[in-house]
Amino acid sequence: MHSFHDLLLNRRSIRKYTSEPIAPEDVKLILEAALTSPSSKSQRSWQFVVVEDPEMLTQLGQCKPNYATSVAKAPLAVVVIADMTKSDAWIEDASVAAIIMQLQAADLGLGSCWVEVHNRFRDDNEPSEDYVRQLLDIPEKFGVLCIVTFGHKDEQRRPIDPARLEWEKVHIGKWQQKQAE
Numbered sequence: 117m118h119s120f121h122d123l124l125l126n127r128r129s130i131r132k133y134t135s136e137p138i139a140p141e142d143v144k145l146i147l148e149a150a151l152t153s154p155s156s157k158s159q160r161s162w163q164f165v166v167v168e169d170p171e172m173l174t175q176l177g178q179c180k181p182n183y184a185t186s187v188a189k190a191p192l193a194v195v196v197i198a199d200m201t202k203s204d205a206w207i208e209d210a211s212v213a214a215i216i217m218q219l220q221a222a223d224l225g226l227g228s229c230w231v232e233v234h235n236r237f238r239d240d241n242e243p244s245e246d247y248v249r250q251l252l253d254i255p256e257k258f259g260v261l262c263i264v265t266f267g268h269k270d271e272q273r274r275p276i277d278p279a280r281l282e283w284e285k286v287h288i289g290k291w292q293q294k295q296a297e
């Protein structure tokens with residue numbers, strides 16, 4: 117048993133996965149975690165597209181030229197979308213759901229990585245969101261925030277060192293100048 121604090125220190129972005137599939141009960145727990153997420157005005161503007169097909173994962177990995185490396189070889193990706201007509205806080209709603217899935221995955225001993233799609237572009241200046249929408253038949257009214265990839269870890273990352281946390285970013289009582297901003 118690890119504490120929640122240990123879980124936070126040990127959650128690192130994992131971009132390399134073994135070929136072992138994720139057990140269906142773990143996939144269900146990850147999605148269940150997403151569906152528990154708090155949301156603005158309880159609008160639950162998010163929806164989730166679960167992708168396990170290797171060909172589709174390869175195509176999703178081409179949503180932008182860099183930093184989408186974890187997608188093509190992941191056994192599972194969840195595309196986090198939200199109805200922009202339902203909530204002006206759709207980005208926040210979707211972000212909360214994405215990190216909650218990552219924490220659930222960490223608790224299961226799985227690796228995960230957030231791959232940003234919103235405001236990103238393909239080589240030809242096509243918005244990454246348009247590309248992903250078209251690939252997955254997602255209606256226009258949904259913003260595509262990110263793709264979260266999951267898998268059994270095939271790389272080791274050091275846990276976060278509590279001694280290196282940026283406490284200067286915490287202001288007690290009032291904001292204070294602490295360094296050249």
Ligand SMILES: Cc1cc2nc3c(=O)[nH]c(=O)nc-3n(C[C@H](O)[C@H](O)[C@H](O)COP(=O)(O)O)c2cc1C
Binds near residue numbers: 127184233
């Ligand atoms: C909003 C957001 C966008 C991110 N986009 C990407 C991405 O497109 N590709 C990627 O490989 N990692 C992405 N990451 C993961 C970050 O690179 C990672 O969280 C950061 O380097 C800190 O490392 P850690 O998660 O291991 O602590 C993103 C994370 C966040 C929160």
